[in-house]
Amino acid sequence: MIDNCRTGYFQFDARQDGLYFIVFPPKDGNRPVSIDDVLYYIEKKKINCDTVKLGEAVKAGCNTETEVKVSEEIVHPYAEFVDYRISADCMRAEAVFYPPFVGADMLTMEEIVKDLQYLGIKHGIDNNSIEQMLSVREYGKAYNVAAGTAPRDGQDGYIEYKFNTELKPRPKINDDGTVDFHTLENINHVNKGDVVAVLHREDRGDDGIDLLGRRVLPKKVNHVVFRHGKNLVQSEDGKELISQVSGHVVLEGDKIFVSNVLELVNVDNSTGDIDYDGDVVIKGNVVAGFTVKAAGNITVSGIVEGATVIAGGSITFNRGIQGMTKAVVKAGGSIVSKFIESAESVSAGGSIEADSILHSKVTSKETIKASGKNGLIIGGDVKAVYMIEAKAIGNTMGTNTTVGVGVNPAMKRRVDELKNSLDKLGNNKIQLDQLLSAIRKKQELEGSLDAEKHELQTKTMRNVIMLEQEITKQKKELEELRKQIGEEKRACIKVYDAAYVGVKLVFGDQCMFLKKKYDYCQFVKEGADIKCVAI
Template sequence: MIEKCRVGYFQFENKSDGLYVNVYPPKEETFSPAKIDDAMFYIDKKKISCDIVKLDEAIKTGASKEVCQKISEECPNPVGEFADYYINPDGMSVEAIFYPPFVGASFLDLEEIKKDITFKGVRSGTDEAAINDFLENKEYGKVYVLAKGKEPRQGTDGFIEYKFNTDLKPRPKINEDGTVDFHSLENLNHIEKGDVVAILHPEDRGDEGIDCFNRKVNPRPVKHVVFRYGRNLVISEDGLNLISKVSGHVMLEGDKIFVSDVLELVDVGPQTGDIDYDGNVLIKGNVQAGFKIKASGDISVSGLVEGAEVIAGGTITLNRGVQGKTKAVIKAGKNIVAKFLESCESVYAGGDIEADSILHSKVIAKGKITASGKNGLIIGGDVRATLCIEAKNIGNEMGTNTTVAVGVDPTMKRRLEELKKILNDLGKNKIQLNQLLEALRKKQQAEGSLAPEKQEMMTKTMRNVIMLEQEIAKNKKEFEELRQSIGEEQNAIIRVADAAYPGTKIVFGDVSMFVKKKYDFCSFVRDGAEVRLSAY
């Protein structure tokens, strides 16, 4: 049996004159020779007294040839084949190194080895294949793993995947010619309503293992994460997505996510670049010349607007006003409220405009314009409203050219007539296309199918009908808005609480008059084809 051993090994033998050691070299060069350390462990373990020097000499010589060396005058009790067992401190493996028996002594078998490791407390993971490997090959001195626990499956930490740039740093754009554009700075994470701003990847807790003693082995602890967020956010039904309830911008502060539809800035200038925001914008300081703010909602500026562009889908509030330098453009879908409007290239409101003073600016409001407050001035420029203009003073004693106009611009009336003709022509075209489409459908029903060229004609006609209907809807909307405006101009009026000065031009649609002398506390109305002075 021991002859199967492929590695080098030693074997003690009692003879009549004492104890001998037999050393056998490995069967092939790839296998290791017997080791003195194993021999020393053997004699120490079994309390065998011998000549250590001779034992060492025999082991060294036996690396290359068979050796039989007497090492003691005494004959100890013969020792059978045995194993030195080692249990890993974590209980997940049991190892064994086997040692050969004295010549003529007993060998271990499968059941004895299993009984040994059971005695050590092993209740799970015994590897009979490893035991049989030793029994068949007898590689003494080799480490055999005779039992293995089931390792726990380690889990993974939970984490949050952010769907926006969490390290946003404003950087100016470098143009192709090498110049720096401080207007285009990526300094906001814009989002739309319904956008997923973060995804939660839950922790994987892993699975328990079992050690060789049949004890449960827990996987290492993992990090549990949850969404931390402010208002305007909602968690999806499955708990994995964080969704914005508004359009605006998203930011991360620490590990907390914030979404707002109000953008708050101190100033707008080179440090921010131009602002294009889907929501409301609040500027606590100034808007510097040459920069632009565009918002789908309201815009409020606490400081001064210089020669800048401010465009809002809602209302614009300018607490200090505009020093336009003939370059400012202010446009609101609804109302404009300002301390003053001075030297503006263009001011437009889809609703009303209210300011303490309007100076040397081109101003248009679809509703009314009111210059009230302490000064209540309209001086210079061109100021137009559909319904009403009210001011304390229009013009000044210096005779500065000032135009104030109410009612509908004559060009709008011409546009209304154009739209009538356009809608009439589009209606006729739609009728013709529908007639052609109906004829093709009847032919298809009668014959079961259409020739390829007829089918192509039918598809093209249907596409043209859809495009025509979209064009009609667009023109109808413009037509109704113009007609409503023209209807409102019948009650248009200009009111002056203090004085209207010479140099002022009063306009009602296509009728106008020049103020040639000062008028106090008065109104101007249209009377047929002329402008008439009336009581305030």
């Protein structure tokens, strides 16, 4: 009898008169003997006996110890043994205990470990499980006696996009129910230095080891890399994709593109108004009522109707402006247009050049040239600081046409304003500097400042910084105005064909109405008079 076994179990007893079979009932309601285990045992050990009697004994042994003679043969006693089962993936080994013949040897820890090693198991033998198995000896139960180290599966790499990858332009619905086609979110704006995408590298996981000591690979994961065009650079650690320019970002397939040139077919209901931090190229037209703003240059291949076009750089209109008395065009640099007609306002920080300028208000801080085949300036108000050139100014019909050069009197007044303002700002700064100096001396003498004086010091320093910024800004404006005023002495209006009656010439604060036709000449200011001289 095996004392430490609490489940039902059986033993064979080899005696002189034959083979006996003994069934021990379970303790405390545990599992009774299974006939399947008995049949497996006799098949494993090649024992010939009466299986009917075995079955009857198993049934009776559920409740009481039962002994029955099952064979007349003399059988060699078998020791306790274990049936080992290794899983197909070699990651788990189970052991099922079978009882010894009465009086035969019991297994030890060392013998079980040697058995496992003989089977080729080099990794994962569970000594604790074996000790538990030996202490309890539940026969017929499968114990896990060895386990491989399972691989740790990783995760696919992926790219996190910091912009909308599925732009779908939708018009804005106003509170009154009307539809605003001017405001469409159809551009992913990006500034220089912005992170447009973040790379989350794949986690490849960790290798496992099976019972035979072999490496077990985790599942394959997807490896991802940034695919991108120019104007993008990866961070030092390779995890961020950074824009090198201000412009817009798009995703085509899995490739990221950043450009500081926005290319459009037309500006109309399909695009809405455009406000772009870069260059804009429009292959078609700008429809009336819409606005195009760009920090850089703007190029329009088609017609600009009664629209607003504003550029920080230069503007080029390959066909021209059909203003409908509504068009507003403003450039920080120069403007080149095939023609300018019926524009409410066209202004440039640089020069303006067009084949013809008709019935429009046009101003330039440099020069205006009506060059090309026609070279016309007819109607409207056209003014430049340095020079205006045209083949013809006005027409035979005496259309009211104003052309002017030199500095606007308002600019001179602005110079005086800036001088007075700079004097006041300079005095204020001197006073603030003196106050700061006094506070610092007090701090040096006393070692520290009370809360009130510390707050005064902080406020004063902030005011000094703001004053310095304003002084710098106004000095820059004053310098630019003085430069323009200095160039005013050489301002002129050149006519290579004719200037007609009805034209008003303006030189600064002086004006002259043409009472006759002038051919191939230039107008200049001499003293307080405007005179016509040879080119």
